[in-house]
Amino acid sequence: MSTGELRIEGLRVAIPGREILRGISLTVRTGEVHAVMGPIGSGKSTLAHVLMGRSGYEILGGTVTLDGIDLLSLPTWQRARAGLFLAMQQPIEVPGVSLARTLAASRPEIPAGEIGAGEKASRVRVRLRSEANRIGFDARFLERSLNMDLSGGERKRNETLQMGVLRPRFAILDEIDSGLDVDALEAVGRRVEEATTEWDLGVLAITHFRRLLDVLRPDVVHVLSDGRIVATGERELAELVDRTGYAEYA
Ligand SMILES: Nc1ncnc2c1ncn2[C@@H]1O[C@H](COP(=O)(O)OP(=O)(O)OP(=O)(O)O)[C@@H](O)[C@H]1O
Ligand SMILES: [Mg+2]
Structure with a gap:
């Protein structure tokens, strides 16, 4: 697998009347896990939304590239096609469309060479069941x-x-960990961590809690406060935040 990077440089973002992100720079390389922690309302989800191309935000400056491709000029589906994925803090309901059909239509990467559409759909289903199994997600869903x-x-x-x-x-x-019980948290965290070696997944994990990071073992931890990255460190930074909160970054 080739190495690559998701590079964010000087990103400034506003909603009408207010600047939310005030110059964010960070680079995630393939296989790396970066954690982003920070107080409620500091701009973490805004960063996630803007990276994936949600409308309603004004980009005031900065760049975002994935393997050198300018993401900010692309619609969301092309960002996904370029290799970006967002697990939303509050996933939306889509009536009438099943998960199985959605994923079959999403063109997952299946390194199979020359296979037909029917074969591909059945491989997606096999992968779907295997992934469901790995995280204890009932197939009836x-x-x-x-x-x-x-x-x-x-x-x-x-x-x-x-x-x-x-x-x-x-x-x-x-916040992939919000709402999870301890067993589900362990299973979800482990699945993501394994992906970082299985296909060199690069991860930007937003979380309030150290518990997820004990499983995910981030290479880098960032603290986001009031739209800026105010501290970057190793895993000890997550432990420090866990013990002492954000008062010193306010
Ligand atoms: N579309 C919007 N319209 C108005 N305000 C917004 C909008 N999007 C974000 N905000 C505001 O911007 C700030 C940052 O929100 P954001 O959701 O990025 O915070 P967060 O760091 O993810 O917080 P949390 O930890 O609670 O999830 C908040 O004050 C929020 O109310
Ligand atoms: Mg949020």
Whole structure:
């Protein structure tokens, strides 16, 4: 697998009347895990949304590239095609469309050479069941409408499952641990961690809690406060934040 990078440089983003991100720079390389921690409302989800191309934000400056490709000029689906994946903090419900159909239509990377569409669809289903198994996600959810009437924790498992099937180059995980019980947290964290060696997944994991990071073992930890990265360090930084909070970064 070739090495690559998701590079964010000087990113400044506003919503009408207010600048939310005030110059974010960080680079995630393939196979690396970067954690982003920070107080409520500091701009973590805004960063995730802007990277994936959600509308309603004004880019005031800066660049985002994936393996040198300018992401900010692309629509969301092309960012996904370039290898970016977002597990949303609050996954949306999509009535009438099943997870299995969504993923079959999403063109996951399957290194199979010359295979037909039918063969590919059946391989997607095999991968889907295997991924569901790995994180203890009941197969009955696969044919149900996407996220409809799922509990918070089930939605997070659902997002993890999609990542496993699609095999993106870089995954942004926005509080993938929220709503998970300890066993599910362990399973989800382990799945993501294994992906970093299985296909060299690069991860940007937004979280409030050290517990996920004990499983994910980030290479780099960033603290985001009021739209700026105010500290960057190794795993000890997550332990420090866990013990002492954010007061010193305010
Ligand atoms: N579309 C929007 N319209 C108005 N305000 C917004 C919008 N998007 C974000 N904000 C505001 O921008 C700030 C940053 O929000 P964001 O969701 O990025 O925070 P966060 O760091 O993810 O917080 P949390 O830890 O609670 O998830 C908040 O004050 C939020 O209310
Ligand atoms: Mg958020």
